[in-house]
Amino acid sequence: MAFTIEVMDELMPTGEVKPVAALPNAGRGYDDVVVIVRVYNEAPVVGGVIAELIAAGLSVIAVDDASTDPSAEEIDKAGAFRVTHPINLGAGGALQTGIEAALRFTDARYIGCFDADGQHQLADLLGMIDVIRSGYDVVMGSRFLDGQTEMSWFRRAILKTAASLLNRGSGTKLTDAHNGLRLISRNVAAAINLSHAGMAYASELERVLTQPAFRVTEYPVHILYTDYSRSKGQPLLNSVNILAEIAAHRVSTWGRR
């Protein structure tokens, strides 16, 4: 798939699109998909993760969230389209940047989100692409649809609680709200406007994604909690942060829905 720079001239309101360049590996069956990878200080692994996606024929937009290590060089070497934040904006901020970049620079029909730390698996994403092509707007990865992901009972309990808190009132019930592996169609992406910078973006995102107008489904994914992702990833205490943020969000938006 070609990355395009849209002509933003007020004299040409038709929004003419001219292709600037084609990414390597375009045209191997995943032309209609672009994958957003949020990178924050993942230099040891991000190159391999992006290279695997590109080798599979996917286009990759890597949002470098103001990493202080050589992540940016690894991204460029791996061949992704890199967008670098001048300051750290957090997971939600990076996701929003990736979505805006995908809408602005690509003509992809489907936009995926993939973690840079190697805990997501390419096979799961490819499976989700098959599902969304069969006529869905949103495909959410879930760790709870089968028992293949190993996690501690505490993490499981926190994530389940978070999911049930988030699900209240929304149309579609999701079993796993804090899974980073997601696939959405272009029209859904255009509806997303995340204002939360921190981890609480998930609650905001879920509210958009589970609108009754969208056809939403879940897909069982398996997370690899490697030593690397364990050391980098969210420690258990951060789960408490997520819960607190969601609770605060619930209180502050109470009655405004």
Place this chain on the structure above:
Amino acid sequence: MIIKWLLVPGVLLAVVTALQSRASLRGQARRKIFAVVTVVAGALAVLFPALLQHIADWVGVTRGTDLLVYGFALVIIYLVGSTSVRFREQEARIVLLARQVALAEAEARFTATPHAH
């Protein structure tokens, strides 16, 4: 006692106005009026120390100092609320700015060297 009828709505008003204080012209004007009133009230309290006690007696507070403390508490509640709102607004604006900078930089870099990647 009159003070109860002043303090309870006062707290509510402080919270509501604080959370509504967007960076609007009206909010700015309100803050300026508030500053002038504070200066005048402070000067009056210094020039006529008995005045505070008179007001305290009238609204049903034992000492003028206590009245001052109540007023102080209201001001702090307002300040905490309005500061956090302003802080959050500022943060949201910085996020938008940083995102546009990032996208513009990526676009410029990609247009300059379209086949470098």
